[in-house]
Amino acid sequence: xxAFLDIFDIYLLEAVINGILxxxxxxxxxLGLNLIFGVIDVTWICYAELVMIGMYGMYYLVQVFGVPYWxxxxxxxxxxxxxxxxxxxxxxAPLLTAPPINQLLATGGVLFILQSFATVAFGIDFRNLGIRxxxxxxxxxxxxxxxxxxxxxxxxxxxxxYLFMTRTFTGTxxxxxxxxxxxxPLMGVDARRIYLITSALGGALAGLAACLLVLQYDxxxxxxxxxxxxxxxxxxxxGLGNFFGGFIASFVFAEIISxxxxxxDLEWGYVLAFAFFIVMMFIRPAGLLARRR
Amino acid sequence: xxxxHLVFIAALAAAIALPFVYRDPYHLHLLVLILIxxxxxxxxxxxxxxxxxxLGHGGFMGVGxxxxxxxxxxxxxxxxxxxxxxxxxxxxxxxxxxxxxFRFRITGHYFVLVTLALSGIVLxxxxxxxxxxxxxLGYTPDRATSGRQLLALQFxxxxxxxxxxxxxxxxxxxxxxxxxxxxxxxAMEAISEDEDAAAAVGVNVTAEKLKIxxxxxxxxxxxxxxxxxYQMFISPDTVSGISVSLQMVFAAIVGGLYVxxxxxxxxxxxxxxxxxxxxxxxxNAVGWDNLVxxxxxxxxxxxxxxxxxxxxxxxxxxxxTLKSAxxxxxx
Numbered sequence: 001x002x003a004f005l006d007i008f009d010i011y012l013l014e015a016v017i018n019g020i021l022x023x024x025x026x027x028x029x030x031l032g033l034n035l036i037f038g039v040i041d042v043t044w045i046c047y048a049e050l051v052m053i054g055m056y057g058m059y060y061l062v063q064v065f066g067v068p069y070w071x072x073x074x075x076x077x078x079x080x081x082x083x084x085x086x087x088x089x090x091x092x093a094p095l096l097t098a099p100p101i102n103q104l105l106a107t108g109g110v111l112f113i114l115q116s117f118a119t120v121a122f123g124i125d126f127r128n129l130g131i132r133x134x135x136x137x138x139x140x141x142x143x144x145x146x147x148x149x150x151x152x153x154x155x156x157x158x159x160x161x162y163l164f165m166t167r168t169f170t171g172t173x174x175x176x177x178x179x180x181x182x183x184x185p186l187m188g189v190d191a192r193r194i195y196l197i198t199s200a201l202g203g204a205l206a207g208l209a210a211c212l213l214v215l216q217y218d219x220x221x222x223x224x225x226x227x228x229x230x231x232x233x234x235x236x237x238x239g240l241g242n243f244f245g246g247f248i249a250s251f252v253f254a255e256i257i258s259x260x261x262x263x264x265d266l267e268w269g270y271v272l273a274f275a276f277f278i279v280m281m282f283i284r285p286a287g288l289l290a291r292r293r
Numbered sequence: 294x295x296x297x298h299l300v301f302i303a304a305l306a307a308a309i310a311l312p313f314v315y316r317d318p319y320h321l322h323l324l325v326l327i328l329i330x331x332x333x334x335x336x337x338x339x340x341x342x343x344x345x346x347x348l349g350h351g352g353f354m355g356v357g358x359x360x361x362x363x364x365x366x367x368x369x370x371x372x373x374x375x376x377x378x379x380x381x382x383x384x385x386x387x388x389x390x391x392x393x394x395f396r397f398r399i400t401g402h403y404f405v406l407v408t409l410a411l412s413g414i415v416l417x418x419x420x421x422x423x424x425x426x427x428x429x430l431g432y433t434p435d436r437a438t439s440g441r442q443l444l445a446l447q448f449x450x451x452x453x454x455x456x457x458x459x460x461x462x463x464x465x466x467x468x469x470x471x472x473x474x475x476x477x478x479x480a481m482e483a484i485s486e487d488e489d490a491a492a493a494v495g496v497n498v499t500a501e502k503l504k505i506x507x508x509x510x511x512x513x514x515x516x517x518x519x520x521x522x523y524q525m526f527i528s529p530d531t532v533s534g535i536s537v538s539l540q541m542v543f544a545a546i547v548g549g550l551y552v553x554x555x556x557x558x559x560x561x562x563x564x565x566x567x568x569x570x571x572x573x574x575x576x577n578a579v580g581w582d583n584l585v586x587x588x589x590x591x592x593x594x595x596x597x598x599x600x601x602x603x604x605x606x607x608x609x610x611x612x613x614t615l616k617s618a619x620x621x622x623x624x
Contacts, residue, residue, distance in 0.1 A: 037402070043402045043405070043406065045348075045405075045409065091591055091595075094595050095594070095595060098594075098598070100401060100402060101344065101346050101401070101405070102594050102598055104346070104402065104405055105346070105542055105546065105590070105594055106590070106591050106594045106595065108348070108539045108542065108590065109539075109543070109586075109587045109588070109589075109590030109591035109594065110587065110591060111535070111539065111587070112536070112539060112543075112583050112584070112586050112587030112590060113583075113584060113587030113588060113591070114587075115536070115580075115583065115587075116580040116581065116582075116583035116584035116586075116587060117580075117584060118580075119580030119583075120580040120581060120584060221580075225413060225416070225534065225535060228413065228535075229409060229410040229412075229413030229414065229535070230410075230413075232406040232407075232409055232410050233406070233407075233410045235406065236399075236403050236406050236407060236410075240402060240403065240406075267417045267418070267420055267421030268421055270413075270414060270417045271414055271417060271418055271421065274410060274411075274414040277407075277410070278389065278390065278393060281393040281394070281397060281399065281407075282393050282397075
């Protein structure tokens with residue numbers, strides 16, 4: 001062990017492990033976005049803003065109404081799932097036959113709405129839960145329980161989605177409709193219902209991510225901007241709609257951000273991730289896993 | 294000379310004559326803002342009308358504004374040289390991001406997301422280099438000492454700015470017209486219909502798309518630099534980032550993407566709307582204007598995808614809606 005630690009800088013190791021922990025939450029976000037894209041063929045630009053609303057939900061439930069964290073989390077997941085379904089019903093459904101770019105821009109309008117709604121309703125102050133979870137000390141390395149918990153919950157969420165998609169009838173129908181949009185309605189699957197369920201599921205994943213992110217970050221109306229762009233990059237790099245690609249890409253990006261943050265500011269980690277992304281587009285234009293498909 | 298030419302020249306003459314008769318500083322200020330933003334929206338529409346939907350223009354605008362201001366403050370480079378340098382930087386950024394996108398057929402959703410990330414990243418860079426750019430607190434170009442104002446491109450009176458903005462706006466329209474009448478337009482229309490078919494008839498898809506993107510980025514950077522010189526204050530939120538990109542898309546769509554004056558109409562509507570809300574709500578206005586923007590954007594895309602001017606002209610001419618006159622998917 002000591003010889004191992006001599007070779008590896010302890011901070012480097014800590015950053016690597018923190019990167020993996022961050023990757024879990026990013027993978028959760030990417031999964032939600034990929035799910036929506038894979039099934040409905042729509043990209044929700046406002047996805048990170050749904051997370052932001054969820055984070056405010058947690059803040060108000062826990063801080064203002066005094067609901068315990070474990071009871072507030074399911075409520076918030078339900079709330080954001082409902083928001084996702086409403087977004088589909090109100091904005092996407094009327095545009096289903098419109099060109100994809102119109103759908104995309106409409107969700108951009110929703111991004112405006114959610115951001116400014118939060119500004120108007122909650123103000124622009126930074127708020128946090130005020131929960132300080134203890135720190136796990138392992139050798140000389142520190143890991144916050146918040147991150148460990150997030151990672152575990154994110155993994156749990158992904159496994160749950162996987163089981164839902166493979167073991168239930170509805171999940172099978174969702175996968176089927178993402179394979180062939182035209183045929184499945186003829187097989188007796190109600191596409192509108194499936195779309196609504198998928199949107200709610202995507203929203204629920206955003207809600208879960210919100211419950212986890214609120215443990216680590218302050219919430220403010222523009223918090224979505226700090227992880228929204230990175231989620232989109234992850235999805236494009238992994239191949240839009242490719243769940244496994246998105247999963248791998250999440251950890252790659254999380255490592256870049258974490259290691260970049262070790263040597264410089266966190267923002268530079270993001271910049272590095274973007275530069276990496278541009279380079280990857282030259283090497284693997286159709287996504288990380290393109291050749292294996 | 295056709296009637297609409299005469300109407301346009303008469304309107305232009307009236308616009309030039311205006312500050313000699315009417316000099317209310319607030320109204321002139323609004324006009325300058327409308328003209329500068331019209332130019333920015335026009336530069337977005339130049340590529341947006343061909344289905345190249347970019348949400349990265351906030352990034353180009355930020356580069357234009359910040360590079361100009363930083364060169365002036367830190368190196369004492371006059372904006373007369375700084376603005377071309379800033380435009381070159383934005384053009385380079387457009388090439389670095391655009392080339393792999395176009396070369397490897399990153400289109401549709403993918404292109405939007407990549408450009409979206411671009412504007413997010415520019416925002417992050419401006420925030421990260423807060424030692425130089427002031428971060429999210431914003432940045433002010435140093436005031437020029439008297440006698441050097443022309444060199445610093447800083448003018449106190451609104452009339453000068455009105456003419457500069459009018460000139461730039463006109464330049465935007467002329468560029469639009471030149472593209473409208475060029476081969477590039479036909480090439481781009483072919484590309485937006487079907488890239489493979491366009492390539493098969495000998496259109497260099499990558500080069501054509503890159504050309505129009507770089508031109509659009511250059512113009513946007515110029516708009517950003519002028520906005521900075523006029524307002525003498527920039528912050529990451531007002532000249533870069535996703536919300537600025539979306540604001541451009543919104544204005545262009547509200548006005549109408551496919552007509553030359555559409556973005557101008559969009560600018561008039563959005564700026565008057567923002568000002569009315571600001572005056573109406575006073576200090577509580579923060580957020581309300583964007584809330585109304587967002588709701589209108591969604592409604593417009595659902596019910597009036599051709600925009601106000603686009604729908605009006607289509608109705609006036611009573612011609613059947615062109616198939617190409619919609620925001621088209623790129624597949």
